[in-house]
Structures are given as C-alpha cells and as structure tokens.
Amino acid sequence: MERSEPSRKRLFIGLLCGTGLAVCAVLAFVWAVPSIGLANIHPLAPWVLGLVCAAAIVLVLWATLGLAASVALGRPFLGSDHLRGVMVRVFLPLMTIFARLFHISKSRVRASFIKVNNEIVAARAGRYDAGQVLVLLPHCLQSSRCARRLTYDINNCKRCGECPVDGLLSLSEAYGVHIAIATGGTIARRIVVQKRPKLIVAVACERDLTSGIQDTYPIPVYGVLNDRPNGPCLDTQVALPHLEAALRFFLAGAEEKPPLFEAFPGLPRFAPAGGSR
Structure with missing residues (x-):
C-alpha cells in the first residue's frame, strides 16, 4: 500500500x-x-x-x-x-x-x-516563461515494442497513442516547454547544459529523481513519480493531469489556457508561488 x-x-x-x-x-x-x-x-x-x-x-x-x-x-x-x-x-x-x-x-x-x-x-519558485522550463523524461515511458529512437529527438515519435509520449508531446505543444527523454544521468546532464533551464520538471522513479535533484542543484527540480505497472524500467506510465498541474502552476500565463487533461481526486494542491523569475 x-x-x-x-x-x-x-x-x-x-x-x-x-x-x-x-x-x-x-x-x-x-x-x-x-x-x-x-x-x-x-x-x-x-x-x-x-x-x-x-x-x-x-x-x-x-x-x-x-x-x-x-x-x-x-x-x-x-x-x-x-x-x-x-x-x-x-x-x-x-x-x-x-x-x-x-x-x-x-x-x-x-x-x-x-x-x-x-x-x-513550489513554495520558493516563481513564475517562469515557457522557454525557461525543461520537462525531463525517462526512456522507459516509451513502449518497449516501439522501434523508434526518441532519446535525442522526441519528435521522432509517430504518436500512435500506445504510450504516454503522445500526451507528453501534446503538453509540450500546448504550453511551449522544452521536453526531452534521457536514458541516464550523463545524457540528462548534457540536456540540462544545452537547454540551461531555470526550472526542471522531471518524471522518474524515486532513485533517479533523487540523484537528478542532487546532480542538477542549484537548479530547482519538481519531481513527478512515474507509475510502474510492469515493474521498474519497463513500459512505465505517468499521471498526465499531475504533470499538467505542475506546469500550470509554474508557467506564467498558463492559467489562461484550458487544461488538456481532466484532473482527478488526490491531485497535489499547490501553494501560491513566490519569488521572482
């Protein structure tokens, strides 16, 4: 439980x-x-x-x-x-x-x-422009049956809807944030250096999120735990409403857009953001 x-x-x-x-x-x-x-x-x-x-x-x-x-x-x-x-x-x-x-x-x-x-x-961060936010994803969100390579370009996805990547791309298009898939810590650090974000919203398991938060300090990282119905590192899932709620909280002007995904009971409640960008 x-x-x-x-x-x-x-x-x-x-x-x-x-x-x-x-x-x-x-x-x-x-x-x-x-x-x-x-x-x-x-x-x-x-x-x-x-x-x-x-x-x-x-x-x-x-x-x-x-x-x-x-x-x-x-x-x-x-x-x-x-x-x-x-x-x-x-x-x-x-x-x-x-x-x-x-x-x-x-x-x-x-x-x-x-x-x-x-x-x-959530308590310390301010509001960010879309270009200042990076959504970092694990490769295990991609279907294990998919032959397409998404690590270096997530837009290679054919958007068949058999894994969460289609919905994640929809979030990226709707809110204008950078989105990338990393197969490990080295590639994740390289992506962070290239994009130079002010805030990272990361999806991963407890181990990878913890190490990612340590590796990218002092950049603030908001973590979203993935779901693992098939065990670790295989066809994992992510609660898209949870991820969208985080984006809407941190992004300037996001409240003016209609949400893409319907919220569900137990969605985290955010306190008002403080501080400056």
Whole structure:
C-alpha cells in the first residue's frame, strides 16, 4: 500500500532530526575524547577545539531545526530558504545511512525527500516563461515494442497513442516547454547544459529523481513519480493531469489556457508561488 503524503513528511522530519542529533553527538565525542591529551600540547588547545566543535554543533542544530520547522510549517523558518543545498548535498546521504539503523528502506527515504523537495520548490519558485522550463523524461515511458529512437529527438515519435509520449508531446505543444527523454544521468546532464533551464520538471522513479535533484542543484527540480505497472524500467506510465498541474502552476500565463487533461481526486494542491523569475 502506498504511504500517504503526511506520513512521508513525518518520516523525513524524523530522519532529519535523528541525523542532526547523531552528527552533534559525533562532534561532541570528537571534542571530548582528545581533549584529555590536548592540554599536554598547549593549555588552550582543548578550548580551541571545543569552540570549533561547539560552533559546528550550533550550525548543525540550526540547519536541522530550520529545515524540520520549514517542512512542518510549509514556509521558511530560521533562514531555511538558504538551506536547500545543505539538505540535498549533506543531509540526504547521512539520512540514508541513519535510516539503515532502523531498517528503513532507501525507497522510503527517497520518496519522503522528493515530497519535501517538491514542497520547497513550489513554495520558493516563481513564475517562469515557457522557454525557461525543461520537462525531463525517462526512456522507459516509451513502449518497449516501439522501434523508434526518441532519446535525442522526441519528435521522432509517430504518436500512435500506445504510450504516454503522445500526451507528453501534446503538453509540450500546448504550453511551449522544452521536453526531452534521457536514458541516464550523463545524457540528462548534457540536456540540462544545452537547454540551461531555470526550472526542471522531471518524471522518474524515486532513485533517479533523487540523484537528478542532487546532480542538477542549484537548479530547482519538481519531481513527478512515474507509475510502474510492469515493474521498474519497463513500459512505465505517468499521471498526465499531475504533470499538467505542475506546469500550470509554474508557467506564467498558463492559467489562461484550458487544461488538456481532466484532473482527478488526490491531485497535489499547490501553494501560491513566490519569488521572482
């Protein structure tokens, strides 16, 4: 059974706080153990190391509490709007290690991270012109029975309707956004360098979305999880109304266009966008 959105947030906050406290404990241990012998080097050496460790502990606690409160409240707290990079580059790998102690799977950690990342991106991002947005797709959305090569040019699709690519091209035409298919991280990074987007809306599984968010930082990435009725990496699907709702939220003037796909119950509710382009 798929876990609810609030449970994902609670898991993320719990792992974040636990990881932050564990890092503080390690720093305190680093301070305490050698301080016995440091006095033999210089009388002030234990105090210098103590001040360094204390400053590091304060920074870790600030980052931990700021991010946890921001996630819980849905708005910046204690300067947390500047801490997304810390969450992406530092806390996520440590949280994954910390979660192993409690036998929490990587997929659950990644799903909670994607949920929180999406909320932060939606709360911080502004409105973008269509040319500033890139929709990045995995190759497994293409039918496994299709012989056409779409990796370098998605417009090679013959639009037979047997896979989601036809609907994705319709979204690209309706909203004017760049759309591309990547077979892996290297090609995805190359596409990002070529298009130089201000915002990426990415469709993928938990693992690929997480690594993509890390690889493309500081570019904001809004993640849409694909559906895998046939297992991973084979004839996957994507909820087109979900993807369209994200585009309509981030794109300037999109609300003036009629939606292509009918919304369904449980569609994510977006907060009003803030900030500038």
